[in-house]
Amino acid sequence: MGNACCIPTCSCASETEQLLLEGPLRKRVINGPGCVCVPAFTRATVRSGVLLDESQYAHIRNDLHGEISSVRGPHLYFPGAYEMVLERLTVISLSRDEWARVQNKTTGQRRVEVGEQKVYLEPMESLMDRGKGYLIDEHHAVLAKDTSTAELKLVVKQGMYIPGPFDDVIQVQEKLLLEEYEVCILKDPSGRFSFYHGSNERERSFFVPPFWSLVQLRWSNPVVVSRVAMDTTPPPTHKMVSRFDLRPSFMNYEFIARTTDNVELAISITFFWRIIDVEAMILKTADTPGDICTHARSIIIQAVAGYKLLDFLSAFNAIVTKHILQSGDRFYNERGVELLNVEVMKFHCVDKNTDRVLQEIIQETTERLKALEKQRSENEVEEARIAGEIAVEQNKSQLEMLRIKAAVEQEAANAELVDLKKGHEKRHAIIEGGAEAGKIMAFVEGMGERASDQVKMELYHMLRRLDAIKAVSGGNATLYYTPNDVNLSIESLAQSRAHSD
Known part of the structure; x- marks a missing residue:
């Protein structure tokens, strides 16, 4: 800072500086770079400009009318002759799921800014708080309190929940999911109990309402x-x-x-x-x-x-x-x-001494039980062995009985088969005899009264012998007959024909 002088002087400022000239009647600024001839009775002050990058901004007050304005970077700001930098601030950068609550210190009004954006505070504003939003889904809700009305509200609408200007989040509430075998109790604001059963489809999943509490x-x-x-x-x-x-x-x-x-x-x-x-x-x-x-x-x-x-x-x-x-x-x-x-x-x-005696009694009882159990096991083993031998003998006896029964049944079946064959042969013989008798009767009746019954029978038997001889002579076999077997002669044949005539 320079001093007022009664004679002219020279002052210089760089590119990032300015000269504040304060005379008897007014003030003015000259931004660098350059040199200025300072008039007499004028004080010259070199002051730096306000360099703001992209993440910064500043609040400027005008001393003539008291207005406060903002200047945002990136910028090299030179204040006016009657301006003063109140504060240099960093911009509030909000991501997609973040929010910031801002209050006006003069009016008390609040506003909520939601990302994704950069938030610049106005001169009379202050940052109350900031945070991340609350993701609400099927199993999560947010219990919030409106500080302006003291009202509690349960937010269940699915999506990203951002608190309002006067909302305070009390808790993130998980939905209660009851199993089939579970029951829980809720107490309402008046103190009455409500029972929720997992076996009831409408009661097995729910959020605890505001001013209600889960009974523990x-x-x-x-x-x-x-x-x-x-x-x-x-x-x-x-x-x-x-x-x-x-x-x-x-x-x-x-x-x-x-x-x-x-x-x-x-x-x-x-x-x-x-x-x-x-x-x-x-x-x-x-x-x-x-x-x-x-x-x-x-x-x-x-x-x-x-x-x-x-x-x-x-x-x-x-x-x-x-x-x-x-x-x-x-x-x-x-x-x-x-x-x-x-x-x-x-x-x-x-008492340790009494317990020692008790343990001895228990040990003795245990040993006795072990001995009894061992004897019982041995008896059971012997009984099982005898039972096994009896079972083997019984099985042998049963097998022998089955074999004898099968043999008897086989003999009965064979006898029945023989009887059946004999019956068939008898019936066959009866049929053949009947047929042969029919032939004889037909032969005898055909000869009529021209010959006696004896002649007829002899002639019939002789014809059967001729048929037999023809049957044998038609094959390749050699068969020898005695005269008695054939008993044929020309005389007998002539006599037979004579009788037949």
Whole structure:
């Protein structure tokens, strides 16, 4: 900065500088490069220009009328004689899924700018916040609050959601998808419960409405709670449950009971149970597993107190099952649950010396059972061997019986076949005899009364012999007949013809 002088002077400025000349009556600027002769009583000040690149802009105030304007880069800006640079700012670059919320500090008005673009703040504006948009699809929604009206709204329209000028996003909400066996509970603004069942197609998927809340129950961990009861160090732990599974499930529980002969036992029990009525459950209890185990603990302590140690050892599972399943049905039904089964998994004496004796008893009992089981196995093996031999003999006997039966059936079939052949031969002989008799009768009747019956028969037999001789002579075989076989003579033939005449 120069000083006013009563005599003229010379001042110079480069390309990026300017001279501010302040005289008695006015101010003026001369932009470089160059040199200027400064008049008398005038102060000359060299000041740099405002160099702005593409990502910058500046706010300029005019001191004469108070107006504020903006200058955007890229640009080398030289302020006027009465102008002053208030601030140099960086442009707000928004990508496609980004937004920026801007507020006017004078009027309080807000506006939201959405990318993809460059945002320049006006002189009286400030950046409130910026962020990315929220992608809404079938399984996601946005719960937002309008700060101007305090109204909550659930935005489910699919696409990119950009908050409005007065919108605050509270959370991105996932759609609840229930399985067939699940139930959940919603509480409306008035405190009433609504039950949603996965088995109902219209209720199995939904968004939690504004001012509604998903009901969560704090269920205790029975194993940890029971260990606390046994003076161990781990603190009780819990789990938050909002989806209630209607399928059968199990849980383990440990507690201490005392027999009538004053032996302290630590008993571990497994409960098999299921929820049958969620509405009854939530109206009666906030800790279903804790209620089941506490109630069962009371019953078992009373039951064990009525038995001596050895009596309890002989039938511990039957004792526990009998007392729990038969005495607590109403208690469980009132809480909307069903106790399916109870099993004693293990137990031991709290006192180490007593537990050592107990283990010896158990070991001895185990050895005895092992011996009995071994003997039983050997007996079963011997029985199986004898049964196998009996089966083999029975099979042999059955095979022999089948063979004899088959032979008898074959003989019967052969006899039947012989009878059939004999019948056929008899019928054939009858037919041939009938035919031969017919021929004889025809021959005899043809000769009439001209010859006696004896002559007729002799003549017939002689003709049959001639036929036989012709049949034999027609072949290649040689056959010899005796005179008695033929019994032919010219005399007999002549006599036969004479009789026939």
